[in-house]
Amino acid sequence: MALRAADRLKVVLNHLDRSGVNVRTSFTSAQNLSHHRPEALQYTFDTDVLSPEQRLAYEEDGFILIKNLVSEEDINRFRKEFERICKRDVKIPGLVVMRDVSIAKSEFVQGEKAVTKLQDFQEDLELFRYCTLPQILKYVECFTGPNIMAMHTMLINKPPDTGKKTSRHPMHQDLHYFPFRPADRIVCAWTAMEKVTRQNGCLVVLPGTHKGTLQEHNYPEWEGGVNKMYHGIRNYNPNHPRVHLEMEKGDTVFFHPLLIHGSGMNRTPGFRKAISCHYASADCHYIDVEGTTQENISKEVEELARKRVGNDATISFQDSWAVRGRLVQGDRTSL
Ligand SMILES: CCCCCCCCCCCCCCCCCCCC(=O)SCCNC(=O)CCNC(=O)[C@H](O)C(C)(C)COP(=O)(O)OP(=O)(O)OC[C@H]1O[C@@H](n2cnc3c(N)ncnc32)[C@H](O)[C@@H]1OP(=O)(O)O
Numbered sequence: 001m002a003l004r005a006a007d008r009l010k011v012v013l014n015h016l017d018r019s020g021v022n023v024r025t026s027f028t029s030a031q032n033l034s035h036h037r038p039e040a041l042q043y044t045f046d047t048d049v050l051s052p053e054q055r056l057a058y059e060e061d062g063f064i065l066i067k068n069l070v071s072e073e074d075i076n077r078f079r080k081e082f083e084r085i086c087k088r089d090v091k092i093p094g095l096v097v098m099r100d101v102s103i104a105k106s107e108f109v110q111g112e113k114a115v116t117k118l119q120d121f122q123e124d125l126e127l128f129r130y131c132t133l134p135q136i137l138k139y140v141e142c143f144t145g146p147n148i149m150a151m152h153t154m155l156i157n158k159p160p161d162t163g164k165k166t167s168r169h170p171m172h173q174d175l176h177y178f179p180f181r182p183a184d185r186i187v188c189a190w191t192a193m194e195k196v197t198r199q200n201g202c203l204v205v206l207p208g209t210h211k212g213t214l215q216e217h218n219y220p221e222w223e224g225g226v227n228k229m230y231h232g233i234r235n236y237n238p239n240h241p242r243v244h245l246e247m248e249k250g251d252t253v254f255f256h257p258l259l260i261h262g263s264g265m266n267r268t269p270g271f272r273k274a275i276s277c278h279y280a281s282a283d284c285h286y287i288d289v290e291g292t293t294q295e296n297i298s299k300e301v302e303e304l305a306r307k308r309v310g311n312d313a314t315i316s317f318q319d320s321w322a323v324r325g326r327l328v329q330g331d332r333t334s335l
């Protein structure tokens with residue numbers, strides 16, 4: 001969603017005013033704006049990385065796409081490591097290999113064709129390098145501030161749809177999964193590992209929805225089944241403008257955890273790969289989600305944790321994040 005030109009100008013002026021630059025005289029329509037009260041930018045910090053236009057775009061839309069941010073060489077290395085993991089040449093502590101629900105019980109699909117997603121690769125030195133790339137962190141800092149934790153890591157290998165439409169990711173807000181706040185100090189970096197298009201199931205976003213609140217999430221009632229923990233929002237406005245984020249290999253989108261997004265079916269014979277990390281300011285704090293819309297996911301995560309570590313230790317929703325999060329810049333002040 002583009003801001004109206006006059007509104008953009010107003011916010012830019014305000015931004016520049018607060019940074020001590022007197023530029024009002026350089027804008028022809030400045031006089032007309034002098035009666036406007038300044039509004040603060042809520043979602044971004046001024047670190048000299050984002051241009052005023054880019055800051056405004058994120059404030060207004062809840063995402064920003066940076067082209068060609070990760071090199072071909074790095075992406076090829078991540079891809080090789082992914083292959084090694086799928087062949088079981090390496091075993092990484094904590095890493096979860098997820099199969100698509102439509103083939104979860106099949107013995108006939110093996111190797112990387114059976115893998116929909118790697119999750120929690122924080123102990124894999126090669127893949128975790130993605131989360132520490134300086135050119136990514138430089139942008140992340142604009143949203144989180146200087147103390148940065150990598151909270152959640154994924155390599156998504158969206159499979160060709162088997163005909164059951166299970167390759168879709170329902171519309172959701174990532175904040176549903178996070179028991180920490182404030183939301184504005186959390187951001188996801190998502191990098192295309194190859195060309196992503198509407199055909200192979202690119203990200204679909206509803207611009208501006210980051211300004212709303214966290215919605216109730218449940219399993220969608222999809223005939224062909226739904227992947228574990230793929231909760232979706234039932235009642236999002238189907239008439240809200242949708243943007244399909246088609247991207248080239250290495251392009252990276254940064255988006256707010258309240259931004260409603262999902263991804264469509266993969267209608268191609270190839271696997272659509274992307275690598276992502278959710279970052280949060282280390283100054284964020286954990287919240288109690290009892291009695292909130294997040295209670296369902298909290299119970300589900302605690303149940304999964306119990307299955308993994310056994311009944312002896314109790315791992316809370318909050319603990320599950322505290323043990324997986326890794327500091328990537330600054331000090332681990334809180335999270
Ligand atoms: C000491 C530290 C402990 C900390 C542990 C904490 C764990 C917490 C995990 C929390 C994840 C939170 C996600 C955060 C997301 C952030 C925002 C991003 C939004 C999303 O990505 S939403 C999607 C998130 N999805 C997941 O996190 C799912 C992760 N997957 C898994 O955990 C496993 O792959 C899974 C699905 C549990 C399967 O376990 P696995 O042991 O590998 O498989 P089995 O073959 O033993 O099958 C067990 C059982 O599950 C069925 N199954 C398998 N795959 C699927 C599937 N894709 N969908 C649905 N069901 C599946 C399988 O058929 C078996 O069923 P039975 O009936 O036979 O028991």
Ligand SMILES: Nc1ncnc2c1ncn2[C@@H]1O[C@H](COP(=O)(O)OP(=O)(O)OP(=O)(O)O)[C@@H](O)[C@H]1O
Pocket residue numbers: 168169170171198201204220232244261262263264265
């Ligand atoms: N019936 C549905 N209920 C809920 N969410 C859906 C439904 N169909 C699609 N979605 C979600 O909407 C987003 C876009 O999905 P969809 O498969 O329509 O892809 P698309 O790229 O819009 O494809 P198309 O070209 O067919 O419109 C995804 O997040 C998807 O999971």
Ligand SMILES: O=C(O)CCC(=O)C(=O)O
Pocket residue numbers: 154156158169174203261262263274
């Ligand atoms: O890569 C995708 O299909 C979307 C993944 C996503 O939104 C998520 O895992 O939170």
Ligand SMILES: [Fe+2]
Pocket residue numbers: 172173174261
């Ligand atoms: Fe998501």
Ligand SMILES: [Mg+2]
Pocket residue numbers: 264
């Ligand atoms: Mg559609």
